[in-house]
Amino acid sequence: MxxxxxxxxxxxxxxxxxxxxxxxxxxxxxxxxxxxxxxxxxxxxxxxxxxxxxxxxxxxxxxxxxxxxxxxxxxxxxxxxxxxxxxxxxxxxxxxxxxxxxxxxxxxxxxxxxxxxxxxLDETEKEELHRRAKNLKEARLKRRIRLERRKKREINGQPSMSGWMLFVKEKAVKGVADSGKKQQDIIRELAIVWKSLPESDKDAYNKRAKALSKNGEICE
Structure with missing residues (x-):
């Protein structure tokens, strides 16, 4: 006071x-x-x-x-x-x-x-918990990146990858198609091969393509 x-x-x-x-x-x-x-x-x-x-x-x-x-x-x-x-x-x-x-x-x-x-907890248990936490954090980051890629692809109007697209991409990269031919001829030949594939093989390509699309992969 x-x-x-x-x-x-x-x-x-x-x-x-x-x-x-x-x-x-x-x-x-x-x-x-x-x-x-x-x-x-x-x-x-x-x-x-x-x-x-x-x-x-x-x-x-x-x-x-x-x-x-x-x-x-x-x-x-x-x-x-x-x-x-x-x-x-x-x-x-x-x-x-x-x-x-x-x-x-x-x-x-x-x-x-x-x-x-x-x-x-002993040190081994602590390290294991930290390792799991790190893996979980990385998985969440990858999932967020995939979602951002998918949104970007949708905004740009880019098509999702199909089994046929994946088939062409793999065969062309692996050199099955003759690189000396024109692109339209290569696609035509691969289309014939694709049509001759068993439905089980086509389904396998479609499943892989769907999984890749979910991961943010696009057909280039």
Missing amino acids: ASCYGSCASCKQFPDSMFSFICNLRQISLAKITSAIRCYAAVKAAGSHGKFGRLPPGFGKITPFSLFIKENFASRKNEQPTEVFSNLTKEWKNLDEFDKRKYVDGALRINEEKRSKFEL
Whole structure:
């Protein structure tokens, strides 16, 4: 209080009651700011990887917000999932520091338990889990690339690869067709060969072509 009076020395023309009100208001504001900063720091600590580093799936960290969603999602059975998430997000933002603190502490406790459980594994098990996590991440990346290729192909109007297209591509590359002939003659000869193939062979080409198309391959 003394420091407040000192800082307000130039305002002595105000009544003492006004001084008290201003000083109390300042102290309340500082207390709220300090509490908010501490809560924010705890949220960051609970939601970050910290000194532990990234753990494999099943042992990954949970954030206070994720814990809040998990605990309250099941009680919204009459709402659409997207609507539930949107409403819970708004509720989370409106929670005060005291109510959020429960989820901050809960997330910290759960993350410590996961870390302890992971540390009980031997090194071979840890390496295997990390290897699986890496493979899963790479598979997701490849899948995303394939989807982007497919979208690009559809936008550009490029046809999906068919069994016939794959047959021509393979035979031409392998040199079965005479490179000295004109392209239309080569295609004509390959068409005759294709028509003479057993249906089982054609089906095999069609299946492979379909799989390649899903992977984003195009007929060039």
